[in-house]
Amino acid sequence: MAHAVTAYKAWIQEQEAAVGPRKIQFVELTFTAANTDTDWDFGDTNGTFWAAADGTTAGAAAEAIFDQLINRVSDWLGLQGTAMIPYFSAAAASGNAVIYTSGTNFTDCPNLTFASESAPTAGTLIFSWLLKADEAGIETSGSD
Numbered sequence: 001m002a003h004a005v006t007a008y009k010a011w012i013q014e015q016e017a018a019v020g021p022r023k024i025q026f027v028e029l030t031f032t033a034a035n036t037d038t039d040w041d042f043g044d045t046n047g048t049f050w051a052a053a054d055g056t057t058a059g060a061a062a063e064a065i066f067d068q069l070i071n072r073v074s075d076w077l078g079l080q081g082t083a084m085i086p087y088f089s090a091a092a093a094s095g096n097a098v099i100y101t102s103g104t105n106f107t108d109c110p111n112l113t114f115a116s117e118s119a120p121t122a123g124t125l126i127f128s129w130l131l132k133a134d135e136a137g138i139e140t141s142g143s144d
Contacts, residue, residue: 002034003052005059006144012137023131024077025069025138029062031083032122040112040119042066042127043101047111058144065138066109072136073129076108083123 007030012023031053041047045063053059101111108129114120131137 002032003037003040003049003059004032004056005053005062006030006032006056007142008058008062008065009141010065010138012131012139020133022133023135023137025073025129025131027062027065027069027127027138028081029125029127030058030123030143031125033119035117035119035121037119038114038116040114043109043111056144058142061140061142065140068138069129070108072131073108074132075130076110077128077130079110079125079127081124081126083120083125 009026009028011026013026015022015024037048037052039048041049044050045067050059050063054063101113109127
């Protein structure tokens with residue numbers, strides 16, 4: 001697998017809510033990969049994505065951020081970024097499609113399966129979660 005995280009950024013956004021202020025946590029990953037890297041298992045700490053991403057300083061730091069967030073989040077909000085623009089959800093990973101499934105370790109983070117030779121090769125991914133009430137967010141950044 002050729003996944004590499006080359007930079008990361010984490011920030012929070014305050015939101016007003018009926019029950020008091022809440023925070024949305026964002027984590028942006030800048031990455032490179034091969035178009036045959038079909039298994040993007042962000043939700044599995046021992047999966048192929050994190051095993052490959054750990055090969056860079058930025059990748060190891062990004063995984064540490066995900067580790068810290070697991071007990072702080074209440075709801076998964078979404079995934080966006082330049083890497084997701086050409087894809088749509090489908091019943092099978094064929095053509096220009098991606099399948100979203102739940103992670104096993106990071107249950108509030110999806111695993112993605114791309115069709116062979118159609119996976120993104122570079123770009124950004126922005127993850128977002130609603131934090132539990134009174135949880136502190138993470139604000140940091142770095143690159144290789």
